[in-house]
């Protein structure tokens with residue numbers, strides 16, 4: 001049987017007194033993007049640094065392509081590309097000088113360096129800036145160069161720690177597109193504290209909160225899990241709550257102080273269209289209807305409670 005690209009088992013880490021991460025397990029066997037979502041201080045960077053062998057875990061094991069990163073770090077790290085939160089760029093070098101330097105550090109054979117640098121520049125869309133000093137590139141292009149250094153040795157796993165942080169909306173879209181492209185050939189782990197960012201980029205999601213893994217599944221399962229299950233309705237001529245709770249799928253109708261009604265319903269039921277149809281038929285004079293979405297904090301809280 002083929003080895004998993006990465007398999008982390010029972011990872012615990014303590015910087016000083018408190019545990020920064022507790023019993024994190026993670027396995028990737030396929031190419032694609034896995035999103036590591038968590039609020040600030042949740043433990044994402046700690047996990048990523050351990051996966052990349054930059055930080056030694058207090059407990060647990062990390063296997064990269066079956067190789068224990070603590071026992072055979074050089075061999076394991078040949079299979080990993082890493083873009084830490086602060087990209088390790090040399091601002092005074094040109095793009096091609098910097099990537100050539102990275103290729104040397106990655107022990108690429110001398111005769112193969114030029115081709116490796118060209119391939120990484122092409123893939124990341126920076127070939128036309130090969131002679132430009134990195135200091136003179138925009139944030140988005142610097143991040144592309146950071147991603148280029150992470151794939152220069154064609155690793156099986158690329159780990160990107162908050163790669164879109166600090167970029168403007170257009171740059172974010174471009175970097176997301178690039179991440180998806182590089183993930184067609186390898187496994188990519190991508191961290192963010194922004195839910196929409198992970199939703200837009202990832203096939204699978206792992207959520208960390210308070211150092212613990214609180215959700216591990218596909219993005220589709222996550223979206224189903226967090227799909228809204230309440231809506232707010234405002235009507236000038238509302239019916240009694242007993243009529244509303246009689247609508248198939250509605251579990252509870254709650255009168256609000258501002259005159260609105262909060263309707264709770266089972267997910268996957270088409271309650272809003274039923275309300276609209278009934279309001280027209282019965283002259284309830286519907287003025288406003290909107291789905292209520294949980295905030296990320298609420299989702300974290302729900303998931304954390306579920307697992308503790």
Ligand SMILES: Nc1ncnc2c1ncn2[C@@H]1O[C@H](COP(=O)(O)OP(=O)(O)OP(=O)(O)O)[C@@H](O)[C@H]1O
Nearest residue numbers: 015016020038039040041042043044045046047193
């Ligand atoms: N070098 C360190 N020494 C002591 N504590 C640390 C160190 N680095 C991180 N921590 C603590 O470990 C916990 C997890 O931090 P970590 O940086 O892994 O979180 P994160 O999810 O990456 O957050 P952010 O998005 O803010 O970087 C936090 O409580 C943090 O304060």
